[in-house]
Amino acid sequence: MSDLEITLAALREAVRLAPGNFPLLRHFVGTLMDLTRYDEAEQTIREQLGRDPRQPDLQLLLAEVFYRQGKNSHALAIVETICNPNQLHPPALVLHAKLLFRNGDVQRAVAEYRRAVEYDESLADAEFASLLGIRSENSEGEFSDLLDEEFDEIVDGRVRVLPDDIEQPGEFRFERPKLKFDEVGGMESVKEQIRVKIIYPITHAEMYAAYGKKVGGGILMYGPPGCGKTFIARATAGEVNSAFMTIGINDILDMWLGNSERNLHEVFQNARRNRPCVLFFDEVDALGASRSDLRQSAGRQLVNQFLAEMDGVDADNEGLLILGATNAPWHVDGAFRRPGRFDQVVFVPPPDEAARVQILQIHLAGKPSENLELKKVAAKTPEFSGADLKAVVDQAVEAKLQQAIKTGRPTPLSTGDLLAAVKQVRPSTKEWFATARNHALYANQGGTYDDILTYLKLK
Helix, strand or coil: HHHHHHHHHHHHHHHHHHHHHHHHHHHHHHHHHCCCCCHEEEEEEEEHHHHHHCCHHHHHHHHHHHHHHHCHHHHHHHHHHHCEEECCCHHHHHEEEEEHHCHHHHHHHHHHHHHHHHHHHHHHHHHHHHHHCCCHHHHHHHHHHHHHHCCCEECCEEEEEECCCCCCCCCCCCCCCCCHHHHCCCCHHHHHHHHHHHHHHHHHHHHHHHHHHHHHHEEEEECCEEEEHHHHHHHHHEEEEEEEEEHHHHHHCCCCHHHHHHHHHHHHHHHEEEEEEEECCCCCHCCCEEHHHHCCCHHHHHHHHHHHHHHHCCCCCCCCCEEEEEHHHHEHHHHCCCCEEEEEEEECCCHHHHHHHHHHHHCCCCCEEECCCHHHHHHCCCCCCHHHHHHHHHHHHHHHHHHHCCCHHCCCCCHHHHHHHHHHCCCCCHHHHHHHHHHHHEEEEEHHHHHHHHHHCCC
16 A cells, blocks of 8 residues: 555545544545545535534535536535525635636625625635725725626626617517417426416416415426426416517616616506516526625615516506526525415426427427337436427438438338437436536425435435
């Protein structure tokens, strides 16, 4: 055994005998990281977390291991849990700043770094500060002043003042979808929750009226991207033959102070004039972000306006059905989950095997094929989203086209073609579940994310 292995063995045993000695643990984990033994470092920390899962210093150490490996989403999920408004943790703020900077969010990185150093000057990192553009007290102050301007933005690490003559479109269009639930593959649990909350109050209005129950309310759908949240929102409107309006962040957000709130109010007013109406907010976390995470007052005002509109403070929301979709429910302000708002939070998982067969059938419709064994393909795609399955079909079609161009003779798609395409497509849900798993394990107040733990067989 080499001297290095002897030293590591001694440290490993010391950590085992003194589980509460955090400086010793940090030294051992730091040594393992320097040797790029990240798996052992992670396992060592998880063993300690098994004894004390809510210890922020242990959680932060695990986040550092992920950061060193470049697993940004893993690290960010943990750090955002630690950096809550009720308990300041300056070292976590520094790591949060580094993660934000790595993701290109320079403005928030500067804000987080400065907060950390204000509370603990020993955390100052001259090299990192230089990367942020903070090179001296004067330059830091000047940079901060620029960040406070609500009409400025940061591009590639530089502050850019937006021109004065930009106008934002304010036109919202309604549609009446023909799509029905039977055309949506799988998601039976999601459909049933939407039926009870949104569809039955309209189709059985007399019964609800007899009990004094108003028609309206909201559901927040969350889950990995590409799993059909938008699709099922449109099918919901089709089921009740109502008006449907999709709202994205570009429809609301405006560079001028107060315009975003006015745009949001106009959306709700238009929807009220076209009742019954399904109002679908995509990426709702961008409009309803947690106010504790928002540095500028303009963002908090927009959240307050959103809450007031959902409550119907100055108007009646009877017949207004609100669906929200997000890939990051942990970033949505908790006030949105109170009764009368998004009081039902629905997990939209990747499609099960039966649903994957249906989705493949939909995407293969009209394409030449022969003797397709879609159950075999579905069995090979357990973590694939609906979007991933479409990519599989597209990949198979492209391969067939290339073959047809070379031979001059088109041939139908086969099961083998689809299985070959499966090997070329990486399921996009894996990274989302890596982030969601950390939130479900370490920030699951009230059991909000129990569905994730159940899906991952961790509960």
